[in-house]
Amino acid sequence: MESRKLRMGLLLAAVATLASCNALDGGPDAAARGDGTDTIAVTEYPERVLFGDTHLHTDNSVDAFGFGVRLGPEEALRFASGEKVTSTTGVEAQLARPLDFLLIADHSDGLGATRRLYDAPRMLIQDDTLLRWYDMMHESPEQSQMAVAEMINRAANGTLPASMTDQAANEEASRDIWTAHLKTIDRFNKPGKFTALAGFEYTLMPGGNNLHRVVMFRDGNDRTSQVIPFPGLGDGPVDRLWDYMDGYEKKTGGKALAIPHNSNLSNGLMFEMTESGGAPMSADYARRRAAREPVVEATQIKGDSESHPFLSPNDEFAGYGDVGWELGNLPLTADKNNTMFAGEYMREALKRGLSIEERTGANPYRFGLIGSTDSHTGLATADEDNFFGKHTGNEPNAERVNEGQNLGTRQGRFGWHYLAGGYAAVWARGNTRAEIFDAFARREVYATTGPRMTVRVFGGFDFAENAFEGDWVRAGYTKGVPMGGVLEENGKAPSFMISALKDPMGANLDRVQVVKGWTGRDGKAQEQVYDVVWSDMEARAKSGGKVPAVGDTVDRAKATYENSIGAAELQTVWTDPDYQPGQNAFYYVRVLEIPTPRWVLYDAVQFGLKLSDEIMANAVAQERAYTSPIWVQPKG
Amino acid sequence: MKLPNWAGRAWLRDPLTHFLLAGFLVFAFFQLRGEPVDPASRTIEVTREQQAQLAVQWEQTMQRPPTDAELDLLTEQWIREEVLYREALRLGLDVDDAVIRRRLVQKMDFIAASQAETAVASDADLEAWLKAHPERFSSDPRYTLDQLWFEQESSAQAALAQLRGGADWKQLGERISLPPSLADTNRIALAGQFGQDFAKRLDALEPGTQWQGPVPSGFGYHLVRLTSRSAGKVPPLAEIREAVAADWRANTGKERQEEAYQLLRDAYTIKGLK
Numbered sequence: 001m002e003s004r005k006l007r008m009g010l011l012l013a014a015v016a017t018l019a020s021c022n023a024l025d026g027g028p029d030a031a032a033r034g035d036g037t038d039t040i041a042v043t044e045y046p047e048r049v050l051f052g053d054t055h056l057h058t059d060n061s062v063d064a065f066g067f068g069v070r071l072g073p074e075e076a077l078r079f080a081s082g083e084k085v086t087s088t089t090g091v092e093a094q095l096a097r098p099l100d101f102l103l104i105a106d107h108s109d110g111l112g113a114t115r116r117l118y119d120a121p122r123m124l125i126q127d128d129t130l131l132r133w134y135d136m137m138h139e140s141p142e143q144s145q146m147a148v149a150e151m152i153n154r155a156a157n158g159t160l161p162a163s164m165t166d167q168a169a170n171e172e173a174s175r176d177i178w179t180a181h182l183k184t185i186d187r188f189n190k191p192g193k194f195t196a197l198a199g200f201e202y203t204l205m206p207g208g209n210n211l212h213r214v215v216m217f218r219d220g221n222d223r224t225s226q227v228i229p230f231p232g233l234g235d236g237p238v239d240r241l242w243d244y245m246d247g248y249e250k251k252t253g254g255k256a257l258a259i260p261h262n263s264n265l266s267n268g269l270m271f272e273m274t275e276s277g278g279a280p281m282s283a284d285y286a287r288r289r290a291a292r293e294p295v296v297e298a299t300q301i302k303g304d305s306e307s308h309p310f311l312s313p314n315d316e317f318a319g320y321g322d323v324g325w326e327l328g329n330l331p332l333t334a335d336k337n338n339t340m341f342a343g344e345y346m347r348e349a350l351k352r353g354l355s356i357e358e359r360t361g362a363n364p365y366r367f368g369l370i371g372s373t374d375s376h377t378g379l380a381t382a383d384e385d386n387f388f389g390k391h392t393g394n395e396p397n398a399e400r401v402n403e404g405q406n407l408g409t410r411q412g413r414f415g416w417h418y419l420a421g422g423y424a425a426v427w428a429r430g431n432t433r434a435e436i437f438d439a440f441a442r443r444e445v446y447a448t449t450g451p452r453m454t455v456r457v458f459g460g461f462d463f464a465e466n467a468f469e470g471d472w473v474r475a476g477y478t479k480g481v482p483m484g485g486v487l488e489e490n491g492k493a494p495s496f497m498i499s500a501l502k503d504p505m506g507a508n509l510d511r512v513q514v515v516k517g518w519t520g521r522d523g524k525a526q527e528q529v530y531d532v533v534w535s536d537m538e539a540r541a542k543s544g545g546k547v548p549a550v551g552d553t554v555d556r557a558k559a560t561y562e563n564s565i566g567a568a569e570l571q572t573v574w575t576d577p578d579y580q581p582g583q584n585a586f587y588y589v590r591v592l593e594i595p596t597p598r599w600v601l602y603d604a605v606q607f608g609l610k611l612s613d614e615i616m617a618n619a620v621a622q623e624r625a626y627t628s629p630i631w632v633q634p635k636g
Numbered sequence: 637m638k639l640p641n642w643a644g645r646a647w648l649r650d651p652l653t654h655f656l657l658a659g660f661l662v663f664a665f666f667q668l669r670g671e672p673v674d675p676a677s678r679t680i681e682v683t684r685e686q687q688a689q690l691a692v693q694w695e696q697t698m699q700r701p702p703t704d705a706e707l708d709l710l711t712e713q714w715i716r717e718e719v720l721y722r723e724a725l726r727l728g729l730d731v732d733d734a735v736i737r738r739r740l741v742q743k744m745d746f747i748a749a750s751q752a753e754t755a756v757a758s759d760a761d762l763e764a765w766l767k768a769h770p771e772r773f774s775s776d777p778r779y780t781l782d783q784l785w786f787e788q789e790s791s792a793q794a795a796l797a798q799l800r801g802g803a804d805w806k807q808l809g810e811r812i813s814l815p816p817s818l819a820d821t822n823r824i825a826l827a828g829q830f831g832q833d834f835a836k837r838l839d840a841l842e843p844g845t846q847w848q849g850p851v852p853s854g855f856g857y858h859l860v861r862l863t864s865r866s867a868g869k870v871p872p873l874a875e876i877r878e879a880v881a882a883d884w885r886a887n888t889g890k891e892r893q894e895e896a897y898q899l900l901r902d903a904y905t906i907k908g909l910k
Contacts, residue, residue, distance in 0.1 A: 123734075504854035
């Protein structure tokens, strides 16, 4: 009797295996399954900028499901590629403009675990904590969100129930979900039109200090299906993730890179002066980090990590999107003090990279910049007037602006602290997995806080004043390096050809700035922000070294603005007036739009809210773009 | 091999046929291999193959082979599981267990889903699918045009007058980093660079050799010479058969899974339901 039953089980398992082999013959065509090489004609150099999101969560993420989202990867891809979908809360949603690419980055830890808990028969749940969470998830959306807040706290403190962190137990489920996921993205991957990249989020957070990374694969199904996403909870240091990536590349011949994010919630740990274990940084370690993590996500829903007023007191535009996020780590289980900021904000990290390079000969923080959403709604929205919330609990509703939005259980952060999210802009030669990945690898990417501005930067030593006459893009590539590139000193001061075109459906531009960081002969890292071109330059002459503010057309009562100030395009050739031979320096460009309403103001108008003075002071902002830097290295 | 042509070949495509055939092969395999391990037996044989399998699983996760000590530990864990598994079967714990029941149901669903993915559609099916969803397969409209940009509408009007007077268009327009000419550019690229509104306005213009406008965009005002605009076309099925089949398969899997279930369901008599 038992014997027959067992044989039946084996039979089923074997048939399942057979069937899954068969399944490979069906599904999307070979071009969609691969990395896109040779599927479309690529241009000689990047001609059109691609916009996308590399950080979107769906119902496969342990927290997103608990927060309530019921949209999966398929709906997420439909939405990003321009189709209409219905959000979890029943609102029809469609992007006014489709994205060019999407990377769904579900948490590798407990892939699909909350859904499994939710679906499990109650009588079989042994663990008291799981049983309580099960009941909370079934009781109401609010209770479900509380349950997830507890999960995140316990994850931060390393006290999750054993069954949730047992890697072996979760592995089979992870493999099933990953296999299905890779097939789903292949169905939407259309070389030349829309790219669906494979990847996941690695959720390392010792003590609640956010050291999360998004992992991006260059490759098609044949390679990515040979691994499963690498879990981050409980273990560390981040070197283990790099081991996993090394292993993947060795095993499959493919390529992977990691993108750190929310350094602003790491309590100083994201960009340390030391190795992850505390040892002095070696050149080998620095080189490994720079190679594994060529790009950092500088702006997203949970705040902006470009700069902080404490670190950059002379930069009046520092501190965009810092309010609320500067209080402590991710779940607010630990407060922050001023000494931690330097390890959290990317401008300081770029400077630290130079200092470490002086000492060791290698720069661990030679990274480019992107924005993304980190949305947990399955909807990759980044505009102020279409903000669907961090997660399903704060999809548009009348309360979300003022609600406490702590991921943990302590007070301090509120709905209005969230930003609407950003996008990654990519200068690729074509819209395929391989071309997009390669652009990330060479750092030819930039961050925007949502608007789709077109920004080009070329650095070189031979750009004339009239460099914009004629085919200046070709000249940029042939006579210099694009954003993300490295120049070696040649005795002259470096020049930069900079062009910023507004979002055709957005606000005009206020100004273009160059942010320079350098170490001089004394080895100390310094910074300087230059206004290099701005709108109405004659009327807005510099006074006291500063360009006067552009003005403000925002009608607070109606949440509208006028493009009657600012410029459609700003271009200049700028030469560093303070360059000294021997300087080790980086230069990145920051483009500011004119002031526009933030999502909170749109909410106030839509729901008839009266906002507090504190929120009103943060209801209008100048959205922006940050390019990847160009480095100028001393000889030898 | 030539197959007898009994009643068309529909049975060849029937998921049930696939299932029975696969099942038969597996059954035959186990018959030929001899009796599997009797769970009632208290002898556990750890074969080299078994250990190799454990090592492979480890390597898939850790990206390196296990050390001898790790393999010993894995083997010990495996033995522990096997002992407890057999004892559980001995106690009949697999009977009436909701989780095991659900897991087996999932496996059946998985088989059905996989079969659905290998299903082959007839030409009629695909024609119908293409007809029902033309937008998924149509080529984008493409635009060929020259354009001049002006910040102010009045400058654009003045330039239009000059153009009509025979002026060289290349000498006109203000400088902006938008391309002056687009050749056979698809709508996504056009809207990406000039905005959706501009693309929509172009759809209202008649293609020709005349300069038209000013056409407003998010940047300002444009004079446009729209040489050609090709409408989006749906290619015939023969040219895009593979893509249509893939789309059909992906989007009708659920239906066919349900059909396969109904086939099984019909063989059952359900009693007691009112």
